[in-house]
Amino acid sequence: MAGTGRDLQAQYRYRILSLLISKYEGSRSFQTGTPGKQRPQFAMKKSPLAGDYFDEMDHRKREAIHAALAELAAAGVVEVTWPRFQEGRQVEKVYLNFDAIPRAYELAGLVPRAERICRLRQVLAPLATHPWEWVRRWWAGVDASLGERRSAGLDLEDPEGYGELVKVLLDLPGLEDSTPERIFSQRVLGDSKAFEQRVKKRLLALLKSYGPEEYETDAEYLDSVGLTDNPKMVLVAGPMTFRVGRTTVNVGELPGGLGLAAHTVRAMEITAVAARWVLLVENLTSYYQVVHGVSELAVPCREGRGGRGLAVEGPAGLVVYTGGFPHRGVQLFLRRLQDYRESPGATARPPVYHWGDMDYGGIRICEYIRRNLIPDLQPYLMDVTTYTRYLLAGIPFGDEYAARLRHLAEDPAYAPWHPLLQAMLKHRKWVEQESLEPGAAPPVLPP
Numbered sequence: 001m002a003g004t005g006r007d008l009q010a011q012y013r014y015r016i017l018s019l020l021i022s023k024y025e026g027s028r029s030f031q032t033g034t035p036g037k038q039r040p041q042f043a044m045k046k047s048p049l050a051g052d053y054f055d056e057m058d059h060r061k062r063e064a065i066h067a068a069l070a071e072l073a074a075a076g077v078v079e080v081t082w083p084r085f086q087e088g089r090q091v092e093k094v095y096l097n098f099d100a101i102p103r104a105y106e107l108a109g110l111v112p113r114a115e116r117i118c119r120l121r122q123v124l125a126p127l128a129t130h131p132w133e134w135v136r137r138w139w140a141g142v143d144a145s146l147g148e149r150r151s152a153g154l155d156l157e158d159p160e161g162y163g164e165l166v167k168v169l170l171d172l173p174g175l176e177d178s179t180p181e182r183i184f185s186q187r188v189l190g191d192s193k194a195f196e197q198r199v200k201k202r203l204l205a206l207l208k209s210y211g212p213e214e215y216e217t218d219a220e221y222l223d224s225v226g227l228t229d230n231p232k233m234v235l236v237a238g239p240m241t242f243r244v245g246r247t248t249v250n251v252g253e254l255p256g257g258l259g260l261a262a263h264t265v266r267a268m269e270i271t272a273v274a275a276r277w278v279l280l281v282e283n284l285t286s287y288y289q290v291v292h293g294v295s296e297l298a299v300p301c302r303e304g305r306g307g308r309g310l311a312v313e314g315p316a317g318l319v320v321y322t323g324g325f326p327h328r329g330v331q332l333f334l335r336r337l338q339d340y341r342e343s344p345g346a347t348a349r350p351p352v353y354h355w356g357d358m359d360y361g362g363i364r365i366c367e368y369i370r371r372n373l374i375p376d377l378q379p380y381l382m383d384v385t386t387y388t389r390y391l392l393a394g395i396p397f398g399d400e401y402a403a404r405l406r407h408l409a410e411d412p413a414y415a416p417w418h419p420l421l422q423a424m425l426k427h428r429k430w431v432e433q434e435s436l437e438p439g440a441a442p443p444v445l446p447p
Contacts, residue, residue, distance in 0.1 A: 175226030394429030
């Protein structure tokens with residue numbers, strides 16, 4: 001029983017010290033590093049210990065708390081006050097002495113918060129010279145808060161986890177193509193599952209709060225920094241010829257088009273585009289609709305006996321699937337395409353259109369591509385006339401979504417979209433690309 005009593009006393013000693021240290025670490029005295037007028041303290045009746053202290057069914061708890069307080073008071077760590085005529089019987093308040101704070105940490109077996117903050121600042125310090133501005137901006141804000149002895153929303157108990165985040169952030173700028181997460185994790189962290197289990201959530205939070213672009217999905221955020229769950233192909237169909245080494249490929253000879261790996265896109269040179277137009281398609285169903293499902297896209301060809309007729313050999317234009325915000329492989333392909341369109345040797349400069357959902361994401365995707373990849377990009381079937389025609393198939397949205405649209409409607413950078421945005425805000429509906437009838441797809445495009 002005596003041993004049990006000593007264990008109970010040690011438990012309460014730890015709880016008392018932890019409570020007082022927590023009060024101290026949350027005080028202005030801790031943030032400034034200068035003792036204030038008021039010492040860290042707690043009133044027993046209002047403390048987390050009150051339930052045990054006033055437990056009339058087990059007086060050993062109060063006795064153990066008294067013993068723990070007597071021990072700490074004898075060591076000069078705390079000061080205890082008692083109500084009048086109740087000394088030694090009922091504690092009123094407990095105060096932590098400022099000059100005994102190091103001893104309090106030692107007795108509690110806790111690492112001082114100041115040390116934990118200093119250690120975390122050292123872990124994050126390499127990000128001060130990171131190549132990406134948004135990472136440096138995040139680091140600067142966090143480091144300033146830590147310098148003021150505030151946690152900045154970080155887990156001070158997990159410096160190892162932030163060390164892994166730093167390793168990931170330092171390695172990402174070197175990725176040229178989208179890299180599978182597990183391969184990246186094995187190379188950088190030495191464990192194929194470490195990124196997914198310990199870093200991914202933190203990286204996504206940073207990208208969503210500080211990244212240069214707002215995306216629709218977690219996969220798009222990760223792809224923006226070069227990470228993917230699995231490699232993604234670039235789907236393209238139509239009259240285009242490219243060369244890789246000594247091999248020349250005429251995509252127009254393949255009715256269903258083909259999928260290009262990022263490595264192929266990086267090595268390829270577009271040598272000819274015989275298309276009358278180029279259409280970037282946001283959604284996969286609509287991409288296949290354009291490539292396979294529109295008979296009007298048939299092109300002239302020779303019949304077996306020398307006559308001429310029509311055969312569905314593929315679209316009259318070049319069709320590219322973007323899959324929402326274009327992943328790195330698609331971005332690289334569009335740069336190759338733009339390089340061809342701007343080259344002196346180009347036989348033609350076909351106009352480029354983007355066809356996507358008439359919603360917040362579709363508008364932003366079109367502007368992202370125009371701003372970053374194809375400066376003369378034009379929207380296709382993303383106007384007030386088309387929106388009004390398919391309004392009955394529209395999907396209603398609420399106030400939060402309306403606020404996002406209103407933000408674009410007030411942004412001068414989206415001025416060409418303001419009529420469509422105003423129509424959407426008026427009718428409180430957005431229209432999916434797949435809602436449009438097959439006949440709405442090309443070839444209703446300028447030659």
